[in-house]
Amino acid sequence: MRRKPSELLPIELSILASAVELARIGTSEFYGYAIAKEIRDGQGAKQLTGHGTLYRALDRLAKLGLVESRWEEPELAARDDRPRRRLYRVTALGERALADGRVPDAAPAATTKLGHGLATS
Amino acid sequence: MRRKPSELLPIELSILASAVELARIGTSEFYGYAIAKEIRDGQGAKQLTGHGTLYRALDRLAKLGLVESRWEEPELAARDDRPRRRLYRVTALGERALADGRVPDAAPAATTKLGHGLATS
């Protein structure tokens, strides 16, 4: 789909919106399956059929630095007798991205532009 | 299907056989999914389509005392990054059942027959 790097896709917006809403309610961390259900119920992104799409979207958001993730403590999942969850939280960058509706470019070549275009790796 | 209590069903025989074979090789404990694959590959029980059938068979074997189960340590599953397994091992009773091809009645009303027929619950 040759993504435009500054724009958020509908599904990504849905995720961030759901997550921020959850955080407002009091749940600071979320996980894929729960978001999937919420999006599906709310018709957020015209129904995601499988879950693959969502998990890949989460990967993208993580790569963009808009969310952070950690694995749930294994004992907790064991106690609740269910598969282990990967817990996500929206970063400050993520919140800004949602508010702006666009990705604040993480490597700010915008203002400073050191060496203008030199490979920073 | 109105089970005859003394007989083992094909799937139950398959499970016990696979498990005992595994034990002979050196793996004393097994788990549902692995057995499912082995049975499916070996055409043990004319292909089990879903896994529900197998897990219920395992429950029955456990209830009969032919296998024992325990949950895998959560940290181990976490380290291997996969869902937690329920580990089974064939009991002595189970081995005997497999050898005999029938269930040695667990509550031996056979020989002793104390009080002949009194409710033992």
Place this chain on the structure above:
DNA sequence: CCAGTAAACGCATATATCTGCCTATTGACA
């Protein structure tokens, strides 16, 4: 021997995450 019923089976789905593979879409560039 036949009817009634208990129990096993098959299929679907829930819980959770992730990957592969093919298709559809779209931004970028000529």
Place this chain on the structure above:
DNA sequence: TGTCAATAGGCAGATATATGCGTTTACTGG
């Protein structure tokens, strides 16, 4: 503007276990 390529989406399946529900099978009792 039209083509190319990068990427997102969709479907399926792997990893594990478990339950609900309708159908089928087979045992048991009359």
